[in-house]
Amino acid sequence: MTVPLLQIRDLSVSFANRRGDPFEAVSGVDLTVNAGELHGVVGESGSGKSVTMLAVMGLLSPGARVSGSIRLDGQELVGLSERQMRKVRGRRIGYIFQDPMTALNPLMTVGAQIAEAVRLHKPQVGRSQARERAVELLRLVSIPMPEERASQYPHEFSGGMRQRAVIAMAMANEPELLIADEPTTALDVTIQAQIMELLERLRQDKGVGIVLVTHDLGVVAGAARGLSIMYCGRVVERGLVDDVFDKPLHPYTKGLLGSLPQPDARAARLRAIPGAPPPIGARPSGCAFHPRCGFALDICRAERPGLRPIGATTVACHRAEAVAMREAVEVSVHDA
Amino acid sequence: MSLTASGNRKHRAGLPQWATLPVMLGGVILLYWIVVGLTIPLWAPYEPTMLAGMRFQPPNAEHWLGTDALGRDVFTRTLYGVRYSLPIAGMVIFCAVLIGCTLGAIAGFVGGIVDSIIMRLVDVTLSFPPILLAMAVTAALGPGLGNAAIAMVIVWWPIYARLMRAQVLTVREREHVEAAVASGATRPRVLVKHILPLCWSPIIVNATMDFGQVVLLVASLSFIGLGAAPPTPEWGQMISDGALHFYRWWIAAGPGIAILSIVLGFNFLGDGLRDFLDPRSK
Amino acid sequence: MSTYIVRRLIAMPLLLLGVITVAFLLTHFTAADPLTSIIGERQMNNPAVVEAARARWGLDRSLPERYVIYLGNLLQGDMGTSFRTRQPVAHDLMVRLPATLELVISAMLLGTIFGVVLGVLAARFRDGPIDNIARFFALIGASAPVFWTGLVVLFIFSVQLGWLPGPGRIDSRAVAPPFVTGFYTIDTLVAGDWAGFRSVLMHLILPASVLGWTVTGIVSRMVRASMLDVLSQEYILAARAKGAGPLRVLINHALRNAMLPTLTILGFSFAYLITGAILTETIFSWPGIGSYAVAAARGLDNPAIVGVTIIGGAAFLITNLLTDIAYALVDPRVKLSRQEGS
Numbered sequence: 001m002t003v004p005l006l007q008i009r010d011l012s013v014s015f016a017n018r019r020g021d022p023f024e025a026v027s028g029v030d031l032t033v034n035a036g037e038l039h040g041v042v043g044e045s046g047s048g049k050s051v052t053m054l055a056v057m058g059l060l061s062p063g064a065r066v067s068g069s070i071r072l073d074g075q076e077l078v079g080l081s082e083r084q085m086r087k088v089r090g091r092r093i094g095y096i097f098q099d100p101m102t103a104l105n106p107l108m109t110v111g112a113q114i115a116e117a118v119r120l121h122k123p124q125v126g127r128s129q130a131r132e133r134a135v136e137l138l139r140l141v142s143i144p145m146p147e148e149r150a151s152q153y154p155h156e157f158s159g160g161m162r163q164r165a166v167i168a169m170a171m172a173n174e175p176e177l178l179i180a181d182e183p184t185t186a187l188d189v190t191i192q193a194q195i196m197e198l199l200e201r202l203r204q205d206k207g208v209g210i211v212l213v214t215h216d217l218g219v220v221a222g223a224a225r226g227l228s229i230m231y232c233g234r235v236v237e238r239g240l241v242d243d244v245f246d247k248p249l250h251p252y253t254k255g256l257l258g259s260l261p262q263p264d265a266r267a268a269r270l271r272a273i274p275g276a277p278p279p280i281g282a283r284p285s286g287c288a289f290h291p292r293c294g295f296a297l298d299i300c301r302a303e304r305p306g307l308r309p310i311g312a313t314t315v316a317c318h319r320a321e322a323v324a325m326r327e328a329v330e331v332s333v334h335d336a
Numbered sequence: 337m338s339l340t341a342s343g344n345r346k347h348r349a350g351l352p353q354w355a356t357l358p359v360m361l362g363g364v365i366l367l368y369w370i371v372v373g374l375t376i377p378l379w380a381p382y383e384p385t386m387l388a389g390m391r392f393q394p395p396n397a398e399h400w401l402g403t404d405a406l407g408r409d410v411f412t413r414t415l416y417g418v419r420y421s422l423p424i425a426g427m428v429i430f431c432a433v434l435i436g437c438t439l440g441a442i443a444g445f446v447g448g449i450v451d452s453i454i455m456r457l458v459d460v461t462l463s464f465p466p467i468l469l470a471m472a473v474t475a476a477l478g479p480g481l482g483n484a485a486i487a488m489v490i491v492w493w494p495i496y497a498r499l500m501r502a503q504v505l506t507v508r509e510r511e512h513v514e515a516a517v518a519s520g521a522t523r524p525r526v527l528v529k530h531i532l533p534l535c536w537s538p539i540i541v542n543a544t545m546d547f548g549q550v551v552l553l554v555a556s557l558s559f560i561g562l563g564a565a566p567p568t569p570e571w572g573q574m575i576s577d578g579a580l581h582f583y584r585w586w587i588a589a590g591p592g593i594a595i596l597s598i599v600l601g602f603n604f605l606g607d608g609l610r611d612f613l614d615p616r617s618k
Numbered sequence: 619m620s621t622y623i624v625r626r627l628i629a630m631p632l633l634l635l636g637v638i639t640v641a642f643l644l645t646h647f648t649a650a651d652p653l654t655s656i657i658g659e660r661q662m663n664n665p666a667v668v669e670a671a672r673a674r675w676g677l678d679r680s681l682p683e684r685y686v687i688y689l690g691n692l693l694q695g696d697m698g699t700s701f702r703t704r705q706p707v708a709h710d711l712m713v714r715l716p717a718t719l720e721l722v723i724s725a726m727l728l729g730t731i732f733g734v735v736l737g738v739l740a741a742r743f744r745d746g747p748i749d750n751i752a753r754f755f756a757l758i759g760a761s762a763p764v765f766w767t768g769l770v771v772l773f774i775f776s777v778q779l780g781w782l783p784g785p786g787r788i789d790s791r792a793v794a795p796p797f798v799t800g801f802y803t804i805d806t807l808v809a810g811d812w813a814g815f816r817s818v819l820m821h822l823i824l825p826a827s828v829l830g831w832t833v834t835g836i837v838s839r840m841v842r843a844s845m846l847d848v849l850s851q852e853y854i855l856a857a858r859a860k861g862a863g864p865l866r867v868l869i870n871h872a873l874r875n876a877m878l879p880t881l882t883i884l885g886f887s888f889a890y891l892i893t894g895a896i897l898t899e900t901i902f903s904w905p906g907i908g909s910y911a912v913a914a915a916r917g918l919d920n921p922a923i924v925g926v927t928i929i930g931g932a933a934f935l936i937t938n939l940l941t942d943i944a945y946a947l948v949d950p951r952v953k954l955s956r957q958e959g960s
Contacts, residue, residue: 057859059855059858059859082864086861086862086863087861088861089858089859089860089861090859090860090861090862091861094859095856095859097852097855097856097859098852099852102851102852102853103852103853103855103856104853104856105853105856105857105871105874105875106853106875106949106950107874107875107878107948107949107950108874116857116860116862116870117860117861120860120861120862120866121861153950155950156950166856169856169860170859172860456636459629459633459636460633460636460637460639460640461640463633463634463636463637463931463934463935464637464640464927464930464931464934465889465892465893465930465931465933465934466889466893467892467893467896467897468892468896468911468926468927468930468931469927471896471911471912471915471923471927472641472644472645472915472923472924472927473644474915475645475914475915475916475918475923476644476645476647479916548761552763555763555765556763556765556893556897559763559765559897559900560896560897560900560912560915560916561912561916562915562916572763572765575763575765575766575769576765578769579765579769579900579901582769582772582773582777583773583777585769585770585773588766588769588770589770591766592762592763592766592767592769592770595762595763595766596758596761596762596763596766599761599762599763600757600758600761603757603760603761
């Protein structure tokens with residue numbers, strides 16, 4: 001088997017709080033993304049998905065402690081020096097931020113910011129060449145009149161346009177991997193669809209692997225092949241999108257799906273997950289989801305479930321079989 | 337703008353919220369000067385204008401800060417100086433706040449042509465560099481500490497007028513004011529009972545910060561020769577004496593440090609006060 | 619250009635007229651009869667001399683009359699004649715202006731450069747020793763009276779250490795360079811007088827540092843605050859995600875944005891500089907407008923006082939306007955936000 005594009009093994013990230021006590025934001029995360037594949041990472045805010053991605057980029061604050069392994073095309077990234085890491089950022093991994101309103105420097109023209117990304121990694125490229133490349137990239141992300149747009153400032157762009165510009169910036173050096181951290185959250189629904197289309201087109205045309213981080217399963221549904229669900233700093237379920245959507249095995253996934261508005265009669269059962277994710281540093285014992293879980297038993301409070309394969313998916317839940325049964329019953333009731 | 341520690345605002349156990357290090361430091365400095373000002377005649381080693389010994393003595397056991405060109409004790413004169421600086425600064429701030437806030441409140445509350453006249457006056461006054469205006473006014477009135485004080489009121493009132501007007505305009509829109517108007521309260525009553533009480537905190541913070549600046553400006557005017565007249569142990573006047581003999585550093589050292597400490601004290605206090613009264617400003 | 623600036627431009631002449639009027643009125647309600655300072659106290663008993671002087675200096679006319687005449691003369695660049703120097707005030711001011719500008723500009727440069735560096739370091743190493751030292755340094759600069767710090771540095775660097783010369787613009791034995799710009803630094807260079815240039819520069823260091831110090835504090839605190847704000851912005855993270863190095867992030871991305879709020883402070887610090895210049899010039903025997911103003915105010919030299927006050931007010935107004943224009947030019951967003959009604 002070929003080496004996966006991005007392979008995260010047993011990644012843990014801990015920070016020290018104000019009093020100096022360490023707490024873990026991400027614990028033992030495994031994640032594999034193949035070249036040219038779009039992989040969704042889904043979780044509520046505080047689930048550790050952004051921290052995981054910033055760990056890949058080496059952009060965590062200096063106080064963060066990272067352990068485990070992050071391999072890009074087989075090359076280990078954990079433990080690289082800042083200088084070595086800088087050669088990875090922007091060149092081999094492009095990063096797309098959540099809020100395009102704040103991810104662009106307000107005092108630089110959009111073209112200059114993209115050109116900067118080019119020249120940072122290819123100093124031999126001249127200024128005018130870099131500018132041409134910027135225009136070309138703006139055209140790639142379907143910005144109309146890219147020549148004029150390149151010399152405009154971010155505030156002259158609409159939200160969707162800015163996100164396109166941010167994507168162009170991330171694509172400046174044709175990276176192997178794009179990390180898109182909630183790329184559509186700050187945008188209008190119609191614009192969201194356009195941005196997702198753009199990402200999909202880049203994946204197909206440029207063969208770039210994409211990690212799509214989102215709290216919205218709906219965004220992932222149409223686009224991703226693989227899917228990882230995160231809760232409280234851990235991956236709780238992992239598999240192909242079709243399998244997970246068809247047969248969610250973790251109560252949390254089921255809850256997320258249950259809270260999805262659906263066009264058919266099942267919409268009647270639309271419901272939100274009760275409660276809210278616990279704050280970092282006050283995570284429950286055992287399975288972190290147990291206080292919000294309708295399936296919880298004593299074992300869930302006492303013992304943290306490990307990931308185990310059930311059918312085609314992998315899940316971390318003591319009660320996965322029960323969840324599967326319930327799902328089957330509900331579907332049959334509905335079908336009947 | 338905050339000049340003092342923002343990083344040092346860790347809360348200390350067992351102390352009230354406002355008691356940060358800068359506030360306490362500022363408080364101690366100012367308390368020291370107030371006590372000195374009130375009690376100095378009781379324990380001063382010499383009289384402030386007395387020729388206490390040889391001229392130009394460097395600091396020694398008898399004259400802690402040495403003696404000046406006439407043989408007066410610099411330490412005694414420095415301590416007596418606070419009896420001029422603090423009361424004058426206090427008077428200036430009080431009058432400036434009174435005049436400025438009255439006019440500002442009227443401008444904000446009445447509006448129209450009254451507002452325009454008052455605010456244009458404010459604009460023009462604030463167009464001058466403060467010290468130049470103060471110099472011109474003092475020169476016109478004739479040199480002297482009292483006239484310097486009047487000049488400083490003229491320089492300072494517009495700042496409070498502007499502040500007060502902005503406050504009144506904001507508070508006026510609040511619902512409780514509208515309710516008072518709707519229930520038939522007279523306009524002056526609405527202003528005094530319902531609007532003004534909510535306008536004070538930025539005024540107080542600014543007044544505290546400005547206190548130090550006024551002390552500085554009083555001393556500056558005296559230094560230039562427009563404030564206190566020679567035998568007066570006023571700090572600016574003393575530094576002016578010291579400037580003639582600047583190679584005898586001790587003559588100006590006492591009053592210099594005195595001014596520095598008092599201005600620092602008010603800056604510390606004002607900063608802390610702002611955090612306490614207006615938590616929004618971080 | 620934004621409507622805001624247009625409005626400011628329109629208000630300028632009106633404010634200037636206000637400044638002129640106030641300055642004029644002030645000095646014509648003086649308690650002491652200005653004649654005393656013209657002809658001396660002894661001659662005040664001599665009616666013939668008093669009458670002649672009154673007519674000679676135009677003091678026999680009514681106030682509105684004098685005001686109109688003054689305005690008319692002012693339009694032609696005539697500010698009247700100084701009682702003290704018996705020279706046209708405009709001439710006096712022009713002769714002294716370069717000295718003051720040389721001092722103030724040097725101080726502004728020193729204060730700003732030092733303040734920005736200090737502010738950036740303080741923000742970068744927040745709450746560390748550098749931050750605390752910068753804070754202390756800034757506090758002293760803003761709280762100490764310049765007329766005392768001037769004496770202190772004179773004593774230390776000139777008297778004790780002998781590193782730098784005492785008061786004055788140039789070595790007292792040297793001849794002033796031939797007039798070209800009035801800036802001694804430039805004029806000595808134009809004349810090819812290297813020894814003179816060195817002397818001028820050495821003379822400039824102390825007063826410019828003392829004066830600049832007052833601004834350093836304001837600037838460094840402002841830069842620190844806005845740097846901290848900017849450094850937490852997402853585009854800083856985005857710049858790092860592009861692969862930019864720490865220096866590039868700090869200077870190209872963070873500092874550039876942090877300088878915007880600092881610009882407004884620079885206009886405001888100009889008030890400090892004028893205040894400080896008057897006192898610094900007095901301490902360092904600097905033959906500029908500040909020491910002229912002090913002499914005028916002491917000597918009840920009304921035409922000179924009015925002249926200086928008007929020039930000071932005008933300089934103040936123009937600096938504030940320039941700051942706003944600079945702000946609009948630097949920040950591409952200003953046009954929009956101001957028009958949207960803030």
